[in-house]
Amino acid sequence: MINYPNKKKVSNQKLTSSANRGMNFESMINRTNEFYRDNDLAIIHKKPIPIQIVGVDYKTRSAAKITEAYYKLPSTTDYNGIYKGYYIDFEAKETKSKTSFPIKNIHEHQVKHLDSVKSHGAISFVIVYFSSLERIYFLDSDVVSKFYKRAKTGKKSISLDEFEETAYLIKEGYRKPVDYLAIIDKYYIKK
Amino acid sequence: MINYPNKKKVSNQKLTSSANRGMNFESMINRTNEFYRDNDLAIIHKKPIPIQIVGVDYKTRSAAKITEAYYKLPSTTDYNGIYKGYYIDFEAKETKSKTSFPIKNIHEHQVKHLDSVKSHGAISFVIVYFSSLERIYFLDSDVVSKFYKRAKTGKKSISLDEFEETAYLIKEGYRKPVDYLAIIDKYYIKK
Numbered sequence: 001m002i003n004y005p006n007k008k009k010v011s012n013q014k015l016t017s018s019a020n021r022g023m024n025f026e027s028m029i030n031r032t033n034e035f036y037r038d039n040d041l042a043i044i045h046k047k048p049i050p051i052q053i054v055g056v057d058y059k060t061r062s063a064a065k066i067t068e069a070y071y072k073l074p075s076t077t078d079y080n081g082i083y084k085g086y087y088i089d090f091e092a093k094e095t096k097s098k099t100s101f102p103i104k105n106i107h108e109h110q111v112k113h114l115d116s117v118k119s120h121g122a123i124s125f126v127i128v129y130f131s132s133l134e135r136i137y138f139l140d141s142d143v144v145s146k147f148y149k150r151a152k153t154g155k156k157s158i159s160l161d162e163f164e165e166t167a168y169l170i171k172e173g174y175r176k177p178v179d180y181l182a183i184i185d186k187y188y189i190k191k
Numbered sequence: 192m193i194n195y196p197n198k199k200k201v202s203n204q205k206l207t208s209s210a211n212r213g214m215n216f217e218s219m220i221n222r223t224n225e226f227y228r229d230n231d232l233a234i235i236h237k238k239p240i241p242i243q244i245v246g247v248d249y250k251t252r253s254a255a256k257i258t259e260a261y262y263k264l265p266s267t268t269d270y271n272g273i274y275k276g277y278y279i280d281f282e283a284k285e286t287k288s289k290t291s292f293p294i295k296n297i298h299e300h301q302v303k304h305l306d307s308v309k310s311h312g313a314i315s316f317v318i319v320y321f322s323s324l325e326r327i328y329f330l331d332s333d334v335v336s337k338f339y340k341r342a343k344t345g346k347k348s349i350s351l352d353e354f355e356e357t358a359y360l361i362k363e364g365y366r367k368p369v370d371y372l373a374i375i376d377k378y379y380i381k382k
Contacts, residue, residue, distance in 0.1 A: 043308050045267050050239035051257065066242065069257040076236050080271060085312030087278040117234050121276030 025094040025129045028177035029079070035176050036083075042181060044081030044088055050074050076113050077124075083181060084189060087122040089114065090180070094129040100157040101128050103147055111148045114141035123188050127170065127180060128163070137167035138183045216285040216320045219368035220270070226367050227274075233372060235272030235279055241265050267304050268315075274372060275380060278313040280305065281371070285320040291348040292319050294338055302339045305332035314379050318361065318371060319354070328358035329374045 036042040055068030077091040091110055095101050106126060114124040124141040143166045147158050168183045220237070227233040246259030268282040282301055286292050297317060305315040315332040334357045338349050359374045
């Protein structure tokens with residue numbers, strides 16, 4: 001079930017960038033994807049969290065209770081789906097920093113995954129939310145790869161200036177809190 | 192981690208359809224997807240099982256232990272990814288029956304999901320494994336939809352004869368136990 005933590009509060013506010021203040025980033029993306037699906041624009045879902053199940057109690061036939069399980073490292077990214085025939089794949093990250101994003105927040109296998117799907121024709125990217133600044137950036141996976149490689153020997157983070165130079169700013173909105181398809185329409189899909 | 196329940200046993204056998212006997216269907220598909228990824232043919236993954244987490248024990252900082260959780264109904268299908276630029280989406284089902292496949296094994300929202308992604312340009316389908324017969328069929332989502340509609344007022348299952356008429360038979364192999372991309376190459380992608 002989709003969670004709307006601030007539905008009541010938000011509905012009384014103006015449709016400004018502060019409309020989504022207080023909503024967590026995952027909820028903002030989920031709400032956006034739900035809007036896309038409800039309006040049949042794109043079918044993009046968040047993948048479930050990968051769990052290693054160790055113990056299950058089958059006391060009742062209808063509802064098996066998992067009694068011991070552990071979080072696993074995800075082997076791919078969090079979101080994928082289809083838009084206008086394109087396979088879409090992305091990871092979303094949030095930082096409270098006002099100056100830079102630590103590259104270690106993205107796992108190496110996720111960078112590799114984004115690179116691979118791109119080589120097969122996907123539109124792949126990372127969305128980074130600077131929550132203190134209320135700014136959301138769309139980073140193409142090629143740019144992510146470049147910074148990832150640099151971090152192996154050099155700077156371990158992407159500065160805000162570098163975001164300004166290499167990423168697209170995603171506009172916030174009320175019905176589509178993180179309207180990343182607007183970026184795809186503008187910069188990826190030829191009319 | 193991918194599980195190879197019969198690796199040792201299998202390696203001594205001939206490359207016949209019985210090579211995968213005893214391997215469960217999910218492992219057969221996982222091994223196939225791994226072969227596709229290892230050979231950079233396609234990037235297709237199984238989604239994690241959706242779980243509703245209720246209780247977590249944070250005793251140790253490194254390994255949070257989930258102490259209470261429940262299986263949730265999946266909102267989409269089990270497998271998706273990209274092949275030759277196409278968004279691929281499918282569900283896999285197994286039956287021990289030798290005569291028919293009960294349509295109720297596929298959830299209604301999964302049929303809707305397959306329909307929606309197809310309308311956006313995906314190649315979407317259901318793979319059905321008749322384990323007693325060792326036959327694997329590839330059913331286009333349009334065909335699945337048709338049978339699903341019929342089941343609302345009529346026959347609740349798809350007979351083996353109907354599979355023969357409307358589905359593609361997937362050849363079993365050792366390295367690619369469920370080589371569904373061969374069907375996609377042959378019937379979906381124009382050369």
